[in-house]
Amino acid sequence: MTLPSTYADRNCSLARALEVVGERWTLLIVRDAFFGVRRFGDFVTQLKIPRAVLADRLKLLVREGVLTREEGPAVEYRLTPKGVELWPVVRTLMTWGDAHYSPAGAPRSVRHDHDGGLLDPGGRCERCGQLVPVAETRVEPGPGFDPADEGHDPVSDAINTPRRLLDPIG
Amino acid sequence: MTLPSTYADRNCSLARALEVVGERWTLLIVRDAFFGVRRFGDFVTQLKIPRAVLADRLKLLVREGVLTREEGPAVEYRLTPKGVELWPVVRTLMTWGDAHYSPAGAPRSVRHDHDGGLLDPGGRCERCGQLVPVAETRVEPGPGFDPADEGHDPVSDAINTPRRLLDPIG
DNA sequence: CGGGCTGGTTCGGTGACCGAACCACAACGT
């Protein structure tokens, strides 16, 4: 969209949410942000997204309060609390994709960093039963990870090493 | 897409999931299916989606095994088990939209049909603590429902009466 | 046989997306 025509069904929260994160690329950008990507160039190399589209989406996400744009020695985009609240959406979509498009198992595992327990569909640690907050969540290559995807670019490699969510790469 | 160019990041389940449900309209169609919409014409009137786009999306969803197309006295599109597994995605996105774009409260409430308990963010019934299956889930107008949205068309009105998920409208 | 209902397809116009090139600015080396 870049919000040209909006969905008609204004009485549905889903439609409103989709106006923000429902376009092509948007949710992938958010996912990368969870995985520690913060720099414009890193989004480009990891997602292979056209730079103009990325610039548009980042502006939209900043305007909607999902990301902040921070000018330090380098420009950094970071998730706001509102953006962090998208984690259940990203997680459930990944789970669905794993279940139906990864016959060899999930390419990425999501664990409770404290005890290494896998997360169940509801987001609870299967080991301690706790609802795992984003900051205590660790992602790492899973049983279905394809090693052929290693070595293409340093950003992807960084993302594919075990790490806690929101920890910056590099 | 209608799958013209796919996302490059093939090692991520999220990208693969988005190739199916990541386009404009697709997730709204799935949501309507949860709410009991099954007929081509009902999708059109409720979503105000261009007919050609709807036809495309329905073909895609049937091809991907999210919906079935059943020719009886009338054509009916219904969610498959794979489609039903998208409920956590729809629910979490609705929750996020409610939290950030519905200051007057959720326009739609999601409850455990057995005891009327609201669902928590993880999909558990706040009353009995159980993880509520789709078939036991009821949706109804919530505190933020805008009555001005009533009476426009019979399909929307049917959707806005309390009902269990997947129960057909009409 | 005619008229309405349903489930689509066809069509021209518009706008979003695409990749590639270009640009501005800052840091650094020499």
Add this chain to the structure above:
DNA sequence: ACGTTGTGGTTCGGTCACCGAACCAGCCCG
């Protein structure tokens, strides 16, 4: 002082998806 490199974008022409409106085909009903 001057090129080089890196970074965060913008510009541009071509293509493709989406849009609304019109059209069409099969079915059921009288």
